[in-house]
Amino acid sequence: MRAYGLVGAGEITAAIVEGLSADVADPPAVFLSPRGRQVAHELAGRLDAASVIVLAIRPDVAQQVVAELEFRPDHVVLSAVAGMPLATLRAWTAPAAHVVRTIPLPQAARRHSLTALFPDHPVARDLFEPLGGVVVPPDEPTLDAFSAATATFAAHLDYLTTIAGWLAGHGVEPAAADAYVTHLFA
Ligand SMILES: NC(=O)c1ccc[n+]([C@@H]2O[C@H](COP(=O)([O-])OP(=O)(O)OC[C@H]3O[C@@H](n4cnc5c(N)ncnc54)[C@H](OP(=O)(O)O)[C@@H]3O)[C@@H](O)[C@H]2O)c1
Numbered sequence: 001m002r003a004y005g006l007v008g009a010g011e012i013t014a015a016i017v018e019g020l021s022a023d024v025a026d027p028p029a030v031f032l033s034p035r036g037r038q039v040a041h042e043l044a045g046r047l048d049a050a051s052v053i054v055l056a057i058r059p060d061v062a063q064q065v066v067a068e069l070e071f072r073p074d075h076v077v078l079s080a081v082a083g084m085p086l087a088t089l090r091a092w093t094a095p096a097a098h099v100v101r102t103i104p105l106p107q108a109a110r111r112h113s114l115t116a117l118f119p120d121h122p123v124a125r126d127l128f129e130p131l132g133g134v135v136v137p138p139d140e141p142t143l144d145a146f147s148a149a150t151a152t153f154a155a156h157l158d159y160l161t162t163i164a165g166w167l168a169g170h171g172v173e174p175a176a177a178d179a180y181v182t183h184l185f186a
Helices: 011-021 040-048 059-067 086-093 106-110 122-131 140-169 174-185
Strands: 003-007 029-033 052-055 076-079 098-103 115-118
Touching: 003 011, 011 029, 011 106, 011 122, 052 059, 052 122, 059 086, 076 086, 076 122, 086 098, 098 122, 098 140, 115 122, 115 140, 140 174
Parallel strands: 003 029, 003 052, 052 076, 076 098
Antiparallel strands: 098 115
C-alpha cells in the first residue's frame, strides 16, 4: 500500500489524516513531520519510507522547510502550499519526478473536500478522490483562480461569526447564537 509523508502538521494535514483514517478498515501508512521533530536526519528518515510527499506548510516557510528534505526521482510531491507556482516547486524538489499543486479543504476530514489540483496525476487522484473528489482545471492560471475563490471562504466565516456575535449582543446565549447561524446558513 502507498505511504504518505506529510510535511507540516497543521489544519490541512489533520483534515487529510482524519479523512484517510476515520472508520477506514485498512488506512494507508502516514508519516508526519511535526516541527518539534525537525532534526534533519530524523525527518529525512521518516520521509524515506514514503513514496508520496505532501507539502502542507505555509508559503513563508516553505522554501526553508523543503531545503532540508532530500527528494528522490521516484517521489511524487503533492503541494498544498498556497500560491506556490509549479516551476518553483519543481526547482525546490528536484529530482522528484512529479509535482502536483493541490487545494485540499478542511472538509477533507469528513471526506467532503472537492480538491482542485493541477496537473492531473493518478497519485493525486488516489489521495483526494476518496476525500471528496477532485476538480482538475485545464491549466495553472485556472488553478490560481480556484485558489483565489477558495480564499473567500475565510471572509465568509468572518461574516457568519459577525452575525452570531451580533445576535449574542442582542441577548441570545452565545452557543445558541452560533447554532442558529450555523442552521441558517447550512
Ligand atoms: N487550511 C486550509 O483550509 C487550507 C486550504 C488549502 C491550502 N492550504 C495551504 O496549506 C498549507 C498549510 O495550511 P494549514 O492551514 O494546515 O496551516 P497551519 O495550520 O498553520 O499548519 C502549518 C504547519 O506547518 C508547521 N511548520 C511551520 N514551520 C515549520 C517548519 N519550519 N518545519 C516544519 N513544520 C513547520 C506548523 O507548525 P507549528 O504548529 O509548530 O507552527 C504547522 O503545523 C498552507 O500553505 C495553506 O495556504 C490551507
